[in-house]
Structures are given as structure tokens and as C-alpha cells.
Amino acid sequence: GQNIDQPTEMTATEGAIVQINCTYQTSGFNGLFWYQQHAGEAPTFLSYNVLDGLEEKGRFSSFLSRSKGYSYLLLKELQLKDSASYLCAVRDGDYKLSFGAGTTVTVRA
């Protein structure tokens, strides 16, 4: 099985930067995913890392270190609409996704 840990909640101010950390222990590794989920809605894909390093997509960046079992999602220039839950998910050796419990980010004006 998988063990995926991420903080439960984070709060930040509009325009600021927030970093959401995710640590994992897996039986096999075939990629790490970040999803965004607004309250009452379905998760939507944000980013995918399979090699070490930083992937940048506009205001969102994701970093992976496979040797440390560590990833982070960086949200820059925060907007009120970024208030949501952010889910870290690891794909194991059998290509199945295991999700962390999610980090609820609240952006305040």
C-alpha cells in the first residue's frame, strides 16, 4: 500500500505564495500527480511529475524528489478562486493512484 502525507489546512493572503508539501512511501513509483478540488465538485488535474525536478505551468509549479519521497505544489500570485482542496496522488508499480487526504487552502482578501 501507500502512505501519503500532506498538511490538512493552509491559509494565505491574496497575491501571496503558498507551498503545499507531500511526502510518500510507495511500493513502486510511476509518477506523482496534483489535483485541485473545489468544494462539492470533482477533482481536476493540475500537474504530473515522473522525473526529479520542477514542472511549471503558469502560476502553478510542482517539484519532485524521488530519492526523498517528496513533492511540493507551489501556488504563486494567489487568487480568491484558488481556495480549494489540493490532492497529492502517487501512482504505484501497478499503475494505480493512491491519494493523500488533501490540503484545504483558504485564500483571504
Next chain:
Amino acid sequence: TAGITQAPTSQILAAGRSMTLRCTQDMRHNAMYWYRQDLGLGLRLIHYSNTAGTTGKGEVPDGYSVSRANTDDFPLTLASAVPSQTSVYFCASSDSEVGTEQFFGPGTRLTVL
């Protein structure tokens, strides 16, 4: 393009009754998944199908069954519902098991009393 649709949107079900949650995708994706999402536990995989005609068990399969008769449809059946199956159920699909993104349906909120 509809993507993935789920039905019903929500349901209240008496314990002991059976129910089928429907999931249909129009993206011709080979792989489909069923998850349940509970507060504090995140999304957990119930069953999956890598291609039409095949299914597999996920992390929490007990009390649930699935079938994959064709590419588009992946129904989830609760044979005899219990209150612990109260949850939000999400269906997802990806082009293959090694695809880089899973697309999620809007979810079904199920309450078992």
C-alpha cells in the same frame, strides 16, 4: 463533449437495498475507475478496469461489484447497502493505465440509512 457523466447526482438508500451507480464516458478511454471520497480519508480506489471486458479490485472493494461490457460504461453496484457505504462516489477515466491524467465525473452523493 460531455466527458464523464454519473447518475444519479444524489440518492438516499435504505440499508439492505441494492443500487447501481452509473458512469458513462464519451472520450473512448480504455481505463476507468471508481473511487469513494470520505472526509479526512481522501479518495480511495474501489474497483478499476484497464480495458473493456476486464476489471480489478482496488483498495476498498468489499460490498461493491463492477462490470465493463463496453468501452463507455462502467456501472458500480452495491448488492446490499450498509450505512458505512455513505460517501461521495467518483468515476474517472484515462486513455490508458499509464496515461498522464485521470478525468473525473461530477460524483454521486449516496446516503445509506
